[in-house]
Amino acid sequence: MPAIWDLPDFDSHEAVHLFEDRATGLKAVIAIHSTHLGPAAGGTRFWHYADSQSAITDALRLSRGMSYKNAMAGLSAGGGKAVILANPSRAKPAELLDAFARAVDSLGGKYVTAQDVGMSEADMVHLSKTTAHVAGLPDQGGDPGPYTARGVYLGVQAAAKHVFGTDDMHGVHVAIQGVGSVGGGLARYLAQQGAKLTLADVDAARAAALAAELGGVSVAADAIMSIEADIFSPCALGAILTEDSVAGLNVKAVAGGANNQLAKGIEGRMLADRGILYAPDYVINAGGIINVLRHIDSADDVEINRRIDAIPGRLSEIWKESDASGSTPAEVADKMAQKLIGR
Ligand code: NAD
Numbered sequence: 001m002p003a004i005w006d007l008p009d010f011d012s013h014e015a016v017h018l019f020e021d022r023a024t025g026l027k028a029v030i031a032i033h034s035t036h037l038g039p040a041a042g043g044t045r046f047w048h049y050a051d052s053q054s055a056i057t058d059a060l061r062l063s064r065g066m067s068y069k070n071a072m073a074g075l076s077a078g079g080g081k082a083v084i085l086a087n088p089s090r091a092k093p094a095e096l097l098d099a100f101a102r103a104v105d106s107l108g109g110k111y112v113t114a115q116d117v118g119m120s121e122a123d124m125v126h127l128s129k130t131t132a133h134v135a136g137l138p139d140q141g142g143d144p145g146p147y148t149a150r151g152v153y154l155g156v157q158a159a160a161k162h163v164f165g166t167d168d169m170h171g172v173h174v175a176i177q178g179v180g181s182v183g184g185g186l187a188r189y190l191a192q193q194g195a196k197l198t199l200a201d202v203d204a205a206r207a208a209a210l211a212a213e214l215g216g217v218s219v220a221a222d223a224i225m226s227i228e229a230d231i232f233s234p235c236a237l238g239a240i241l242t243e244d245s246v247a248g249l250n251v252k253a254v255a256g257g258a259n260n261q262l263a264k265g266i267e268g269r270m271l272a273d274r275g276i277l278y279a280p281d282y283v284i285n286a287g288g289i290i291n292v293l294r295h296i297d298s299a300d301d302v303e304i305n306r307r308i309d310a311i312p313g314r315l316s317e318i319w320k321e322s323d324a325s326g327s328t329p330a331e332v333a334d335k336m337a338q339k340l341i342g343r
Contacts, residue, residue: 009057009061011033011064013033013060014034014040015031016031017029018056021096021099021102023095026084027085028084029083029085030059031060033060033066033078033079033080034067034078035078035110037070037075037076037341038076039077039111039133040063040078041066041070041111041135042063042070042114043066043114043115044113045082045084046117048087048090049083058083062081066080068282071337072286072336073283075289075307076297078341079341080112082104084096101130104133112135113133115292124137136291141291145181145185145288148285149182151286151287151288151290152186152256152285153185153189155279156256156279162277162316164230169193171195171196172190173196173197173231174195175200175229175231176200176256177221177232177233178200180235182258182285183199183233183235183256187216198217198227199224200220201218201221201236202221207221225249229250230251230253232256233255239261239263241262247270251276253278254271255277255278256279257281259285260281262330265330278330280315280318283314284315286308290304
């Protein structure tokens with residue numbers, strides 16, 4: 001196994017902490033990518049990995065992503081990520097969480113944790129009994145979904161403006177993949193503004209019910225990426241933009257809330273070559289983290305809204321630079337983020 005410095009996902013991370021607590025069986029990684037803009041903030045993932053190197057790789061990759069996301073959201077926060085290596089039974093006893101909270105606390109606030117896959121709101125509250133370095137607790141703003149949905153709506157509108165020259169959404173046809181917290185909220189904003197909606201979800205009844213309520217139509221989950229529409233909005237899973245799916249798209253823009261939409265990264269170039277505008281995922285979906293990290297610099301509701309309102313402007317800046325330079329929007333966003341974190 002190569003040393004951590006030699007792993008392909010190592011990106012001059014400031015620190016990578018490996019924790020082990022023999023009494024509770026805790027094994028955890030806390031990767032601090034950057035504290036240039038503030039404490040390294042990012043969620044804790046509780047996951048069963050095939051091997052420990054996969055866990056380290058995940059922490060490296062996700063913490064860099066948080067640096068970029070927090071920087072582009074204009075937050076006084078750097079990027080970090082923790083992963084707890086679950087055993088195959090995924091047991092999560094209180095003592096294990098206590099040991100993890102002590103690990104977080106031992107970093108003295110350099111890392112601030114939030115909720116991620118495998119961790120519940122109750123788990124976060126539990127951690128907060130041992131360490132103060134927990135963000136997004138129920139009394140600090142609660143569910144990030146509605147904030148993310150509003151930012152994604154503003155980003156979809158910005159995409160329409162960039163492509164069609166107007167941000168009037170009347171009659172603009174948006175195909176939404178996944179109508180959960182983010183996609184469902186987005187659909188409501190769009191319906192209010194007179195957009196035409198096609199919705200899909202693996203829970204077909206959920207998509208059909210929302211389409212009936214909002215005056216749209218629903219299609220099968222496997223059809224949503226090839227229907228003819230103006231904008232495709234992925235709001236379900238990551239890695240949905242692949243060589244094949246990009247070739248089948250029948251839209252002018254892709255703008256949605258899902259994380260890590262580009263399966264390998266190269267799909268950003270394929271979208272550009274097909275003349276399809278792309279809204280970099282971590283820029284458009286930052287509304288939730290903007291709210292989750294509100295206590296880091298004591299932002300009030302007015303400031304939270306101002307930060308979310310800044311999302312479309314940032315996307316426009318990216319698209320203009322992309323048009324001028326020939327770099328893809330994803331490449332431009334990464335470069336902007338790197339500059340913001342002093343790299
Ligand atoms: P959610 O669980 O509330 O909703 C996801 C929906 O997608 C569900 O209704 C599910 O049935 C559906 N779905 C799953 N697989 C699908 C498929 N293959 N095709 C169609 N539908 C499918 O989740 P959410 O909070 O709305 O998050 C959606 C996406 O946005 C995720 O990628 C998440 O990581 C990302 N995201 C969410 C937030 C947030 O604040 N909730 C913030 C940033 C990014």
